[in-house]
Amino acid sequence: MKAETYRLDGNFIEPSIGVLWQTCLDLKELLRIDVGLTTCWKQSSDDTGYYRDAPLSWNLDMVIWDGSLSAREDFSIFDFSLPIQTCSYCYVTPRSSFVPxxxxxxxxxxxxxxxxxxxxxxxxYFSLYAFHRSQWTLFGHFYDARERHAFEHASAAYYLYSFLVVGSPSQLLLGRFATGKILFLVVSFFILIIITVFQSEMTTLLSKQVRYPEIDTLEDLSRSNLYIQTTDLEASSNFLQGNPSFESLKGKLTEGHFRYRELWLDYMKDLNVNISRSLDDTPDNMSSPHDGYLSRLPKRVFDVRSNLQSMMDSDAFEMTFSNLGSKYRSTIVVEELFHKKLRGKFHLVKECVLTYPMVLQVQKNSYLSDFFIKRINAYVEMGVVSQLAQTTELSLSPLNPSDKNDDDDDDDDVAPPPKAFTIQNLQSAFIGLIIGWILSCVVFGVEMVVDISKSGRASYCWSLKFNDPPTRSEFFPSSRNIRITEFIGHSFLERLDLSEKKEEPR
Structure with missing residues (x-):
């Protein structure tokens, strides 16, 4: 990916050789010239040649510096072109755990x-219950004892079971009415979509391990229960000024890891002083004197190390990354600079606090690096490196990003966090179900009104003819196969008309 760059022209006075030399010893691969924590640069009015307070883009990846390097002792000038790596001040959080x-x-x-x-x-369930009770109340006296017994023991739960599990409507309720057929059709359509989506999603989730979603915004970090480890509470608080979650993030800042680290370094200094004494106490000639002395250290030393490791496993840290690295990397393995066994795997929070140009960077094997190395060696021989060295507190984390991977956790077998299906993804199923349910209620009401009116008319005609209400066997010769409306509206009226025609000759 092509980095966004910006070019600057000017003169650059010889940098701090002490910082350059110390950085060279630490990184081994890159020569870095620390130019300070400045958010933007411009060319100053004096002859120093520094650039300050010039507006730079927030997403700027690097600045190309075309200029010259002037040596103080021999007034030699060396032209150069260096990329100024733009860095981001970000947070890293422990990797999220796996979903059971x-x-x-x-x-x-x-x-x-x-x-x-x-x-x-x-x-x-309640719709089936309402349909069931309504039909029973209106037409219960038309059924014989066996069918009444079936109605009394067939609850709405049984109808729901028939819908969802058996996949067939109940004959007692839905066999006669269009209401049940419409409701069964739309519910079947809804269940088919839900089951298909659920099966496809479970196939994906069970094929790989799945982690919980990572923290990618400062707002999510403020809502989490993570403490933020730093080495300077005041500087870290200043970086957070103006952030909407300032108060919440400020309350999470702590120096616990830094304090424990200083305590561990004190023990390591004591180890270096007494290392000669541990040689005689080493039982095995092949063993390391370091291990022999560690076995004799107080137990609280190992408690300090375990506390450091627990903090790396459970707390967030402040770190500085190149802007390119913060954009295109998500998983970072970090380790203590003073103890390589203290390592952890972290997730880089994508939303960084600020971006700033921090270092001039050049490859170690380039022609420009030879010039700097010769210049550094000259200062080392002169014995002035210690005088020029400047201790900086800009790197707020004692952790060192590494490209190593943990053998226990292979990201190739880890699926991304699952994207749960929302209502917007299943609109067709829910909209179809709602429309079908409303339609079934309307049809049920229409059928009830029509059947009640027809049954009332038939009962009135029967009472006028025979002065006796109809029985179940006379009114419904085949109740399972003949609908109420058809029998009352057609069969009974036809029989009534035939009986009247037979009486006319008399």
Whole structure:
């Protein structure tokens, strides 16, 4: 990916050789010239040649410096072109844990979707109950004892079971009415979509390990229960000024890791002083004198190391990265500069606090590096490196980013955090279900009105003819196959007309 660059022209007075030399010893690969923590530069009015207070883009990746290097002792000038690496002041958080397989089914849909599915089941249950009781109340006296017994023991839960599990409507309720057929059709359509989506999502989730979502914004970091380890509370608080989550993030800042680290370094200094004494106490000639002395250190030393490791496993850290690295890297393995066994795997929070140009950087094997190395060696021979060395507190984390990978955690077998299906993704299923449910209610009401009016008319005609209400066997010769409306509206009236025609000759 092409980096966004900006070019500056000017003269650059010889940098701090002490900082350059110390950085060279630490990194081994790159020569870095620390130019200070400045958010922007411009060319000053004097002859120093420094650039300060010039506006730079927030997303700027590097600045190309075309200029000359002037040596003080022999007034020699060396022209150069250097990239100024733009750095970001960011946070790293411990990698999120894996989602237990027992919870994976609940990750297929969002909480709102699961709530809507449960609501659909409850509404379907009460709808079936209402249809069941309404039909029983209106037409219960038309059924014989066996069918009444079946109605009394067939609850709405049984109808719901027939819908969702058996996949067939109940004959007692839905066999006669169009209401049940419409409701069964739309519910089947809804269930088919939900089951298909659920099966496809579970196939993806069970094929690889799944982590919980990582923290990628400062707002998410402020809502988390993570402490933020730093080496300078005041500087870290100043960096957070103006952030909407300033108060919450400021309350999470702590120097616990830095204090424990200083305590460990004190023990390491004591180790270097007494290293000769540990040679005689080493039982095995092949053993390291370092290990022999560590075995005799107080137990609290190992408690300090365990506390340091626990902080790396559970707390967030402030770190500085190149702007390119903060954009295109997410997983970072970091280790203590003074103890390589203290390592952890972190996730880089994408939203950084600020971006600034920090270092002039040049490859170690380039022609320009030879010039700097010769210049550094000359200062070392003169014995003035210690006088020129400047200790800086700009790097607020004692951790060193590394490209090493943990053998125990292979990211190739880890799936990205699951994207739960929301209601917007399942609009067709829910809209179809709502329309079908409303239509079934309307049709049920229409059928009830029509059947009640027809049954009332038939009963009135029967009472006028025979002065006796109809029995179940006379009114419904085949109740399972003949609908109420057809029998009352057609069969009974035809029989009534035939009987009247037979009486006319008399």
């Amino acid at each position: 397989e027992s919870l994976l089914p609940f990750k297929s849909f969002s909480l709102q979707t699961w709530t809507c599915i449960l609501t659909v089941i409850l509404v379907l």
